[in-house]
Amino acid sequence: MNSERSLSETSSGFVALVGAGPGHPGLLTLRGQECLQECDVVLYDGLSNVEMLVHAPQAVHQSVGKHGQSRIWKQDEIIAEMLRHAQAGRHVVRLKGGDPAVFARTSEEVNALKAEGxxxxxxxxxxxALAAGSYAGIxxxxxxxxxxxxxVTGHEEPGKAKSDLDWPALARFPGTLVIYMGVTTAKQWTEALIAGGKDPKTPCAILRRCSLPDQQKIQCRLDEVAxxxxxASQFRPPVITIVGEVTGLAESxxxxxxxxxSGKRVLVTxxxxxxQALARPLEELGANVIVQPAIEIAPPDDWSxxxxxxxxxxxxxxxxxxSRNGVKFFLDRLWxxxxxxxxxxxxxxxxxxxATAAVLAASHLRADWIPETFDADALLETLLQVQPSLRSTLIVRTQRGRDVVADGLRSLGTNVCEVVAYQNRDVPEMDPITRAKLNEQPLDWVTLTSPATARNVHRWLGESIGDTKVAVISPLTAEAVHELGWRVDAIASxxxxxxxxxxxxxAETT
Incomplete structure (x- = not known):
């Protein structure tokens, strides 16, 4: 079905029913991204990855149900909320896990929209089912x-007098069966297939959270699925079960x-x-990345x-x-x-x-001096080599950190002016959702990119860090970690x- 007019061509209410895909935020379509960028409201369900909401910073984000985190809305409540926003002239994205046309109750929402014009x-x-081929090797x-x-749906509408599914016919089906939403009813549908003549030894694959870093796969026989x-707590939704000989190709x-x-849980702070500059390459290598900022960047309290x-x-x-933040805040203030x-x-x-030179270059400015190693000591050494030509230097920095460069230049007679163009502040508490994830399963790695970050993360975790490994950005950060009583397992070159x-x-492969 196509819209009568695009999201950007109408000033009245409009609804885009957008498929969010199987979970990975990169699998959202370009058209889906465009709709998010243009909308006023996003109504997203529990199967939609909230990372996709970054494409709609201008919109109101409203969850219509996520297991364990908010109440699950009834379908008529979702429709009523969608209509309310559209009738108020807003552009609405109804973000739905997977494809809107596959077990997503889209026809009910479309009927309501058509009835209201x-x-x-x-x-x-x-x-x-389609993502499984790429992400599970099936x-x-x-x-x-x-x-x-x-x-096939493994969970039909409650209250039906009898199933609309012909299980004996499905048992004879000459191909692959993909069972959606069949966790709590696994005993019923597996027994129905076997009773209909399906071989109990038929190979199956149970796939959970397809395409996400914590994707899980169980291969078994049909009579072992239940x-x-x-x-259901053993293997919680979202889950699909693939029934057929093709599941035997998963290994190859x-x-x-x-x-x-793969399978390593890494905390990015x-x-x-x-x-994302750290999270993305870790995810591409298979890590399950949890982002929990330990510091936040903000303008100075006083610009004077x-x-x-x-x-x-x-x-x-x-x-x-x-730092790169110094470039951004100073040039913005200049303007x-x-x-x-x-x-x-x-x-x-x-x-x-x-990295700081790259931010500078984005504003069409070239750096004259970049040290070979990226820290304050190396920067000072670089500047000392040209020090006679530095009579008056402006240093743009944050409110905390070492005064290595300023003190070194002053000791040789340079007139130095330091200004704080931004501040980094400790994030007081770990997000409850992050804390719950850490309680559910231990971390493999914690990444620390400054002494200040190390101190705040230590305040959060302390001795509970257990056997979690620590990776740091520099020897200076490593020194701070050692002073806190933690070991360091990896230091960036x-x-x-x-x-x-x-x-x-x-560290993981040697």
Missing amino acids: IPFEIVPGITA PITHRGIASAVAL GHLTP MDWFSRRPL RPRDQA DVDAAIEQIDSFDSLVFS EQGRDLRCLGGLKIAVVGD SATMQSLTQAILD
Whole structure:
């Protein structure tokens, strides 16, 4: 079904029923992303990955049910809420796990929209049965093994006098069966298939949280499925069960569980807007990453020192940035004060490392000096080599940290002005959801990217860190970790997220 007009072409209420795919946020379609970017409200269900909401920062995000975290809305309540927003002239995205046309009750929502004359669009998503072929190594069709596939619900509408499913016919089906929503009813449908003539020894694969880092797979016989799913707490939804000979190919086609960090749980503690630079490469290596910022980045409480330095910018011959955040906050403030890059034309610029230089380059500024190793000591050594030409230096920094560069330049006669362009503050408490995840299953790794981060994470975890390994960004951070009484298991060779990732990988594979 197609919409009568697109989300961006109507000023009246509009609803896009968007398939979120099987779970991995990268499997959202481009059209789905566009709809999220344009909407006013997102109504998302429990099977939709909340990471996708990053595409809709302008919208109201409303959960319509997630097991264990919020109440589960009834279908008529969801429809009523969808209509309420659309009738108020809002653009609504109804974000649904998988594909809207596969066991998602989309027809009920469409009927309600049509009855009210509200235009809509349906955006397909990847359903779990199809994702299984890529993420579990199970092609649901295969020449010579299975030339057909049937998608079957294991949980029909409650209150039916009799099942609409012809289980004997499904038992004879010459291909692959994929059972959706069949956890609590596993005993009934497996027995129905066997009673209908299906061989009890038929190979099966039970797949949970397909495409996500904590994806689980159990391979067994048909007559063993119920034992793995009962009670449901053993293997909680979302789960699909694949019944057929194709499941025997899982071992030969599996790539997902063979990645070097597969199954490893890693805590990333960087500020939220910087976490993906570390989380993404770890996830690509198979790690199950939990993002829990230990510090947050914010503007200074008082801009007066920065503003005064900007007013006197012509009095400096050099400018030093000790971090990428310093670049961003200082240049933003420069613009807000009515200035632009032209006022920096006479200054030489030094940065602490390549990541900071990259942020500078994004604003079309080149760094004149970058140390070979990325820390304050190396930056000072680099500057000391050109020190006679540095008469007056402006250092842009955060409110805490060592004064290595400033003190070193002052000792040799350079006039140094330090300004705090941003502050990093400890996050007081770990998010309850993160804490619950840690209580449910221990971590394999904790990543620490500064002494301040190390101290705050130590305050959270203390002795409860147990056997969890610690990876740090630099020798300075390692020193802080040792002072706190923790051991260090991996140290990045340089202060980059790539090096930190490699340090963890080396520790796991050597």
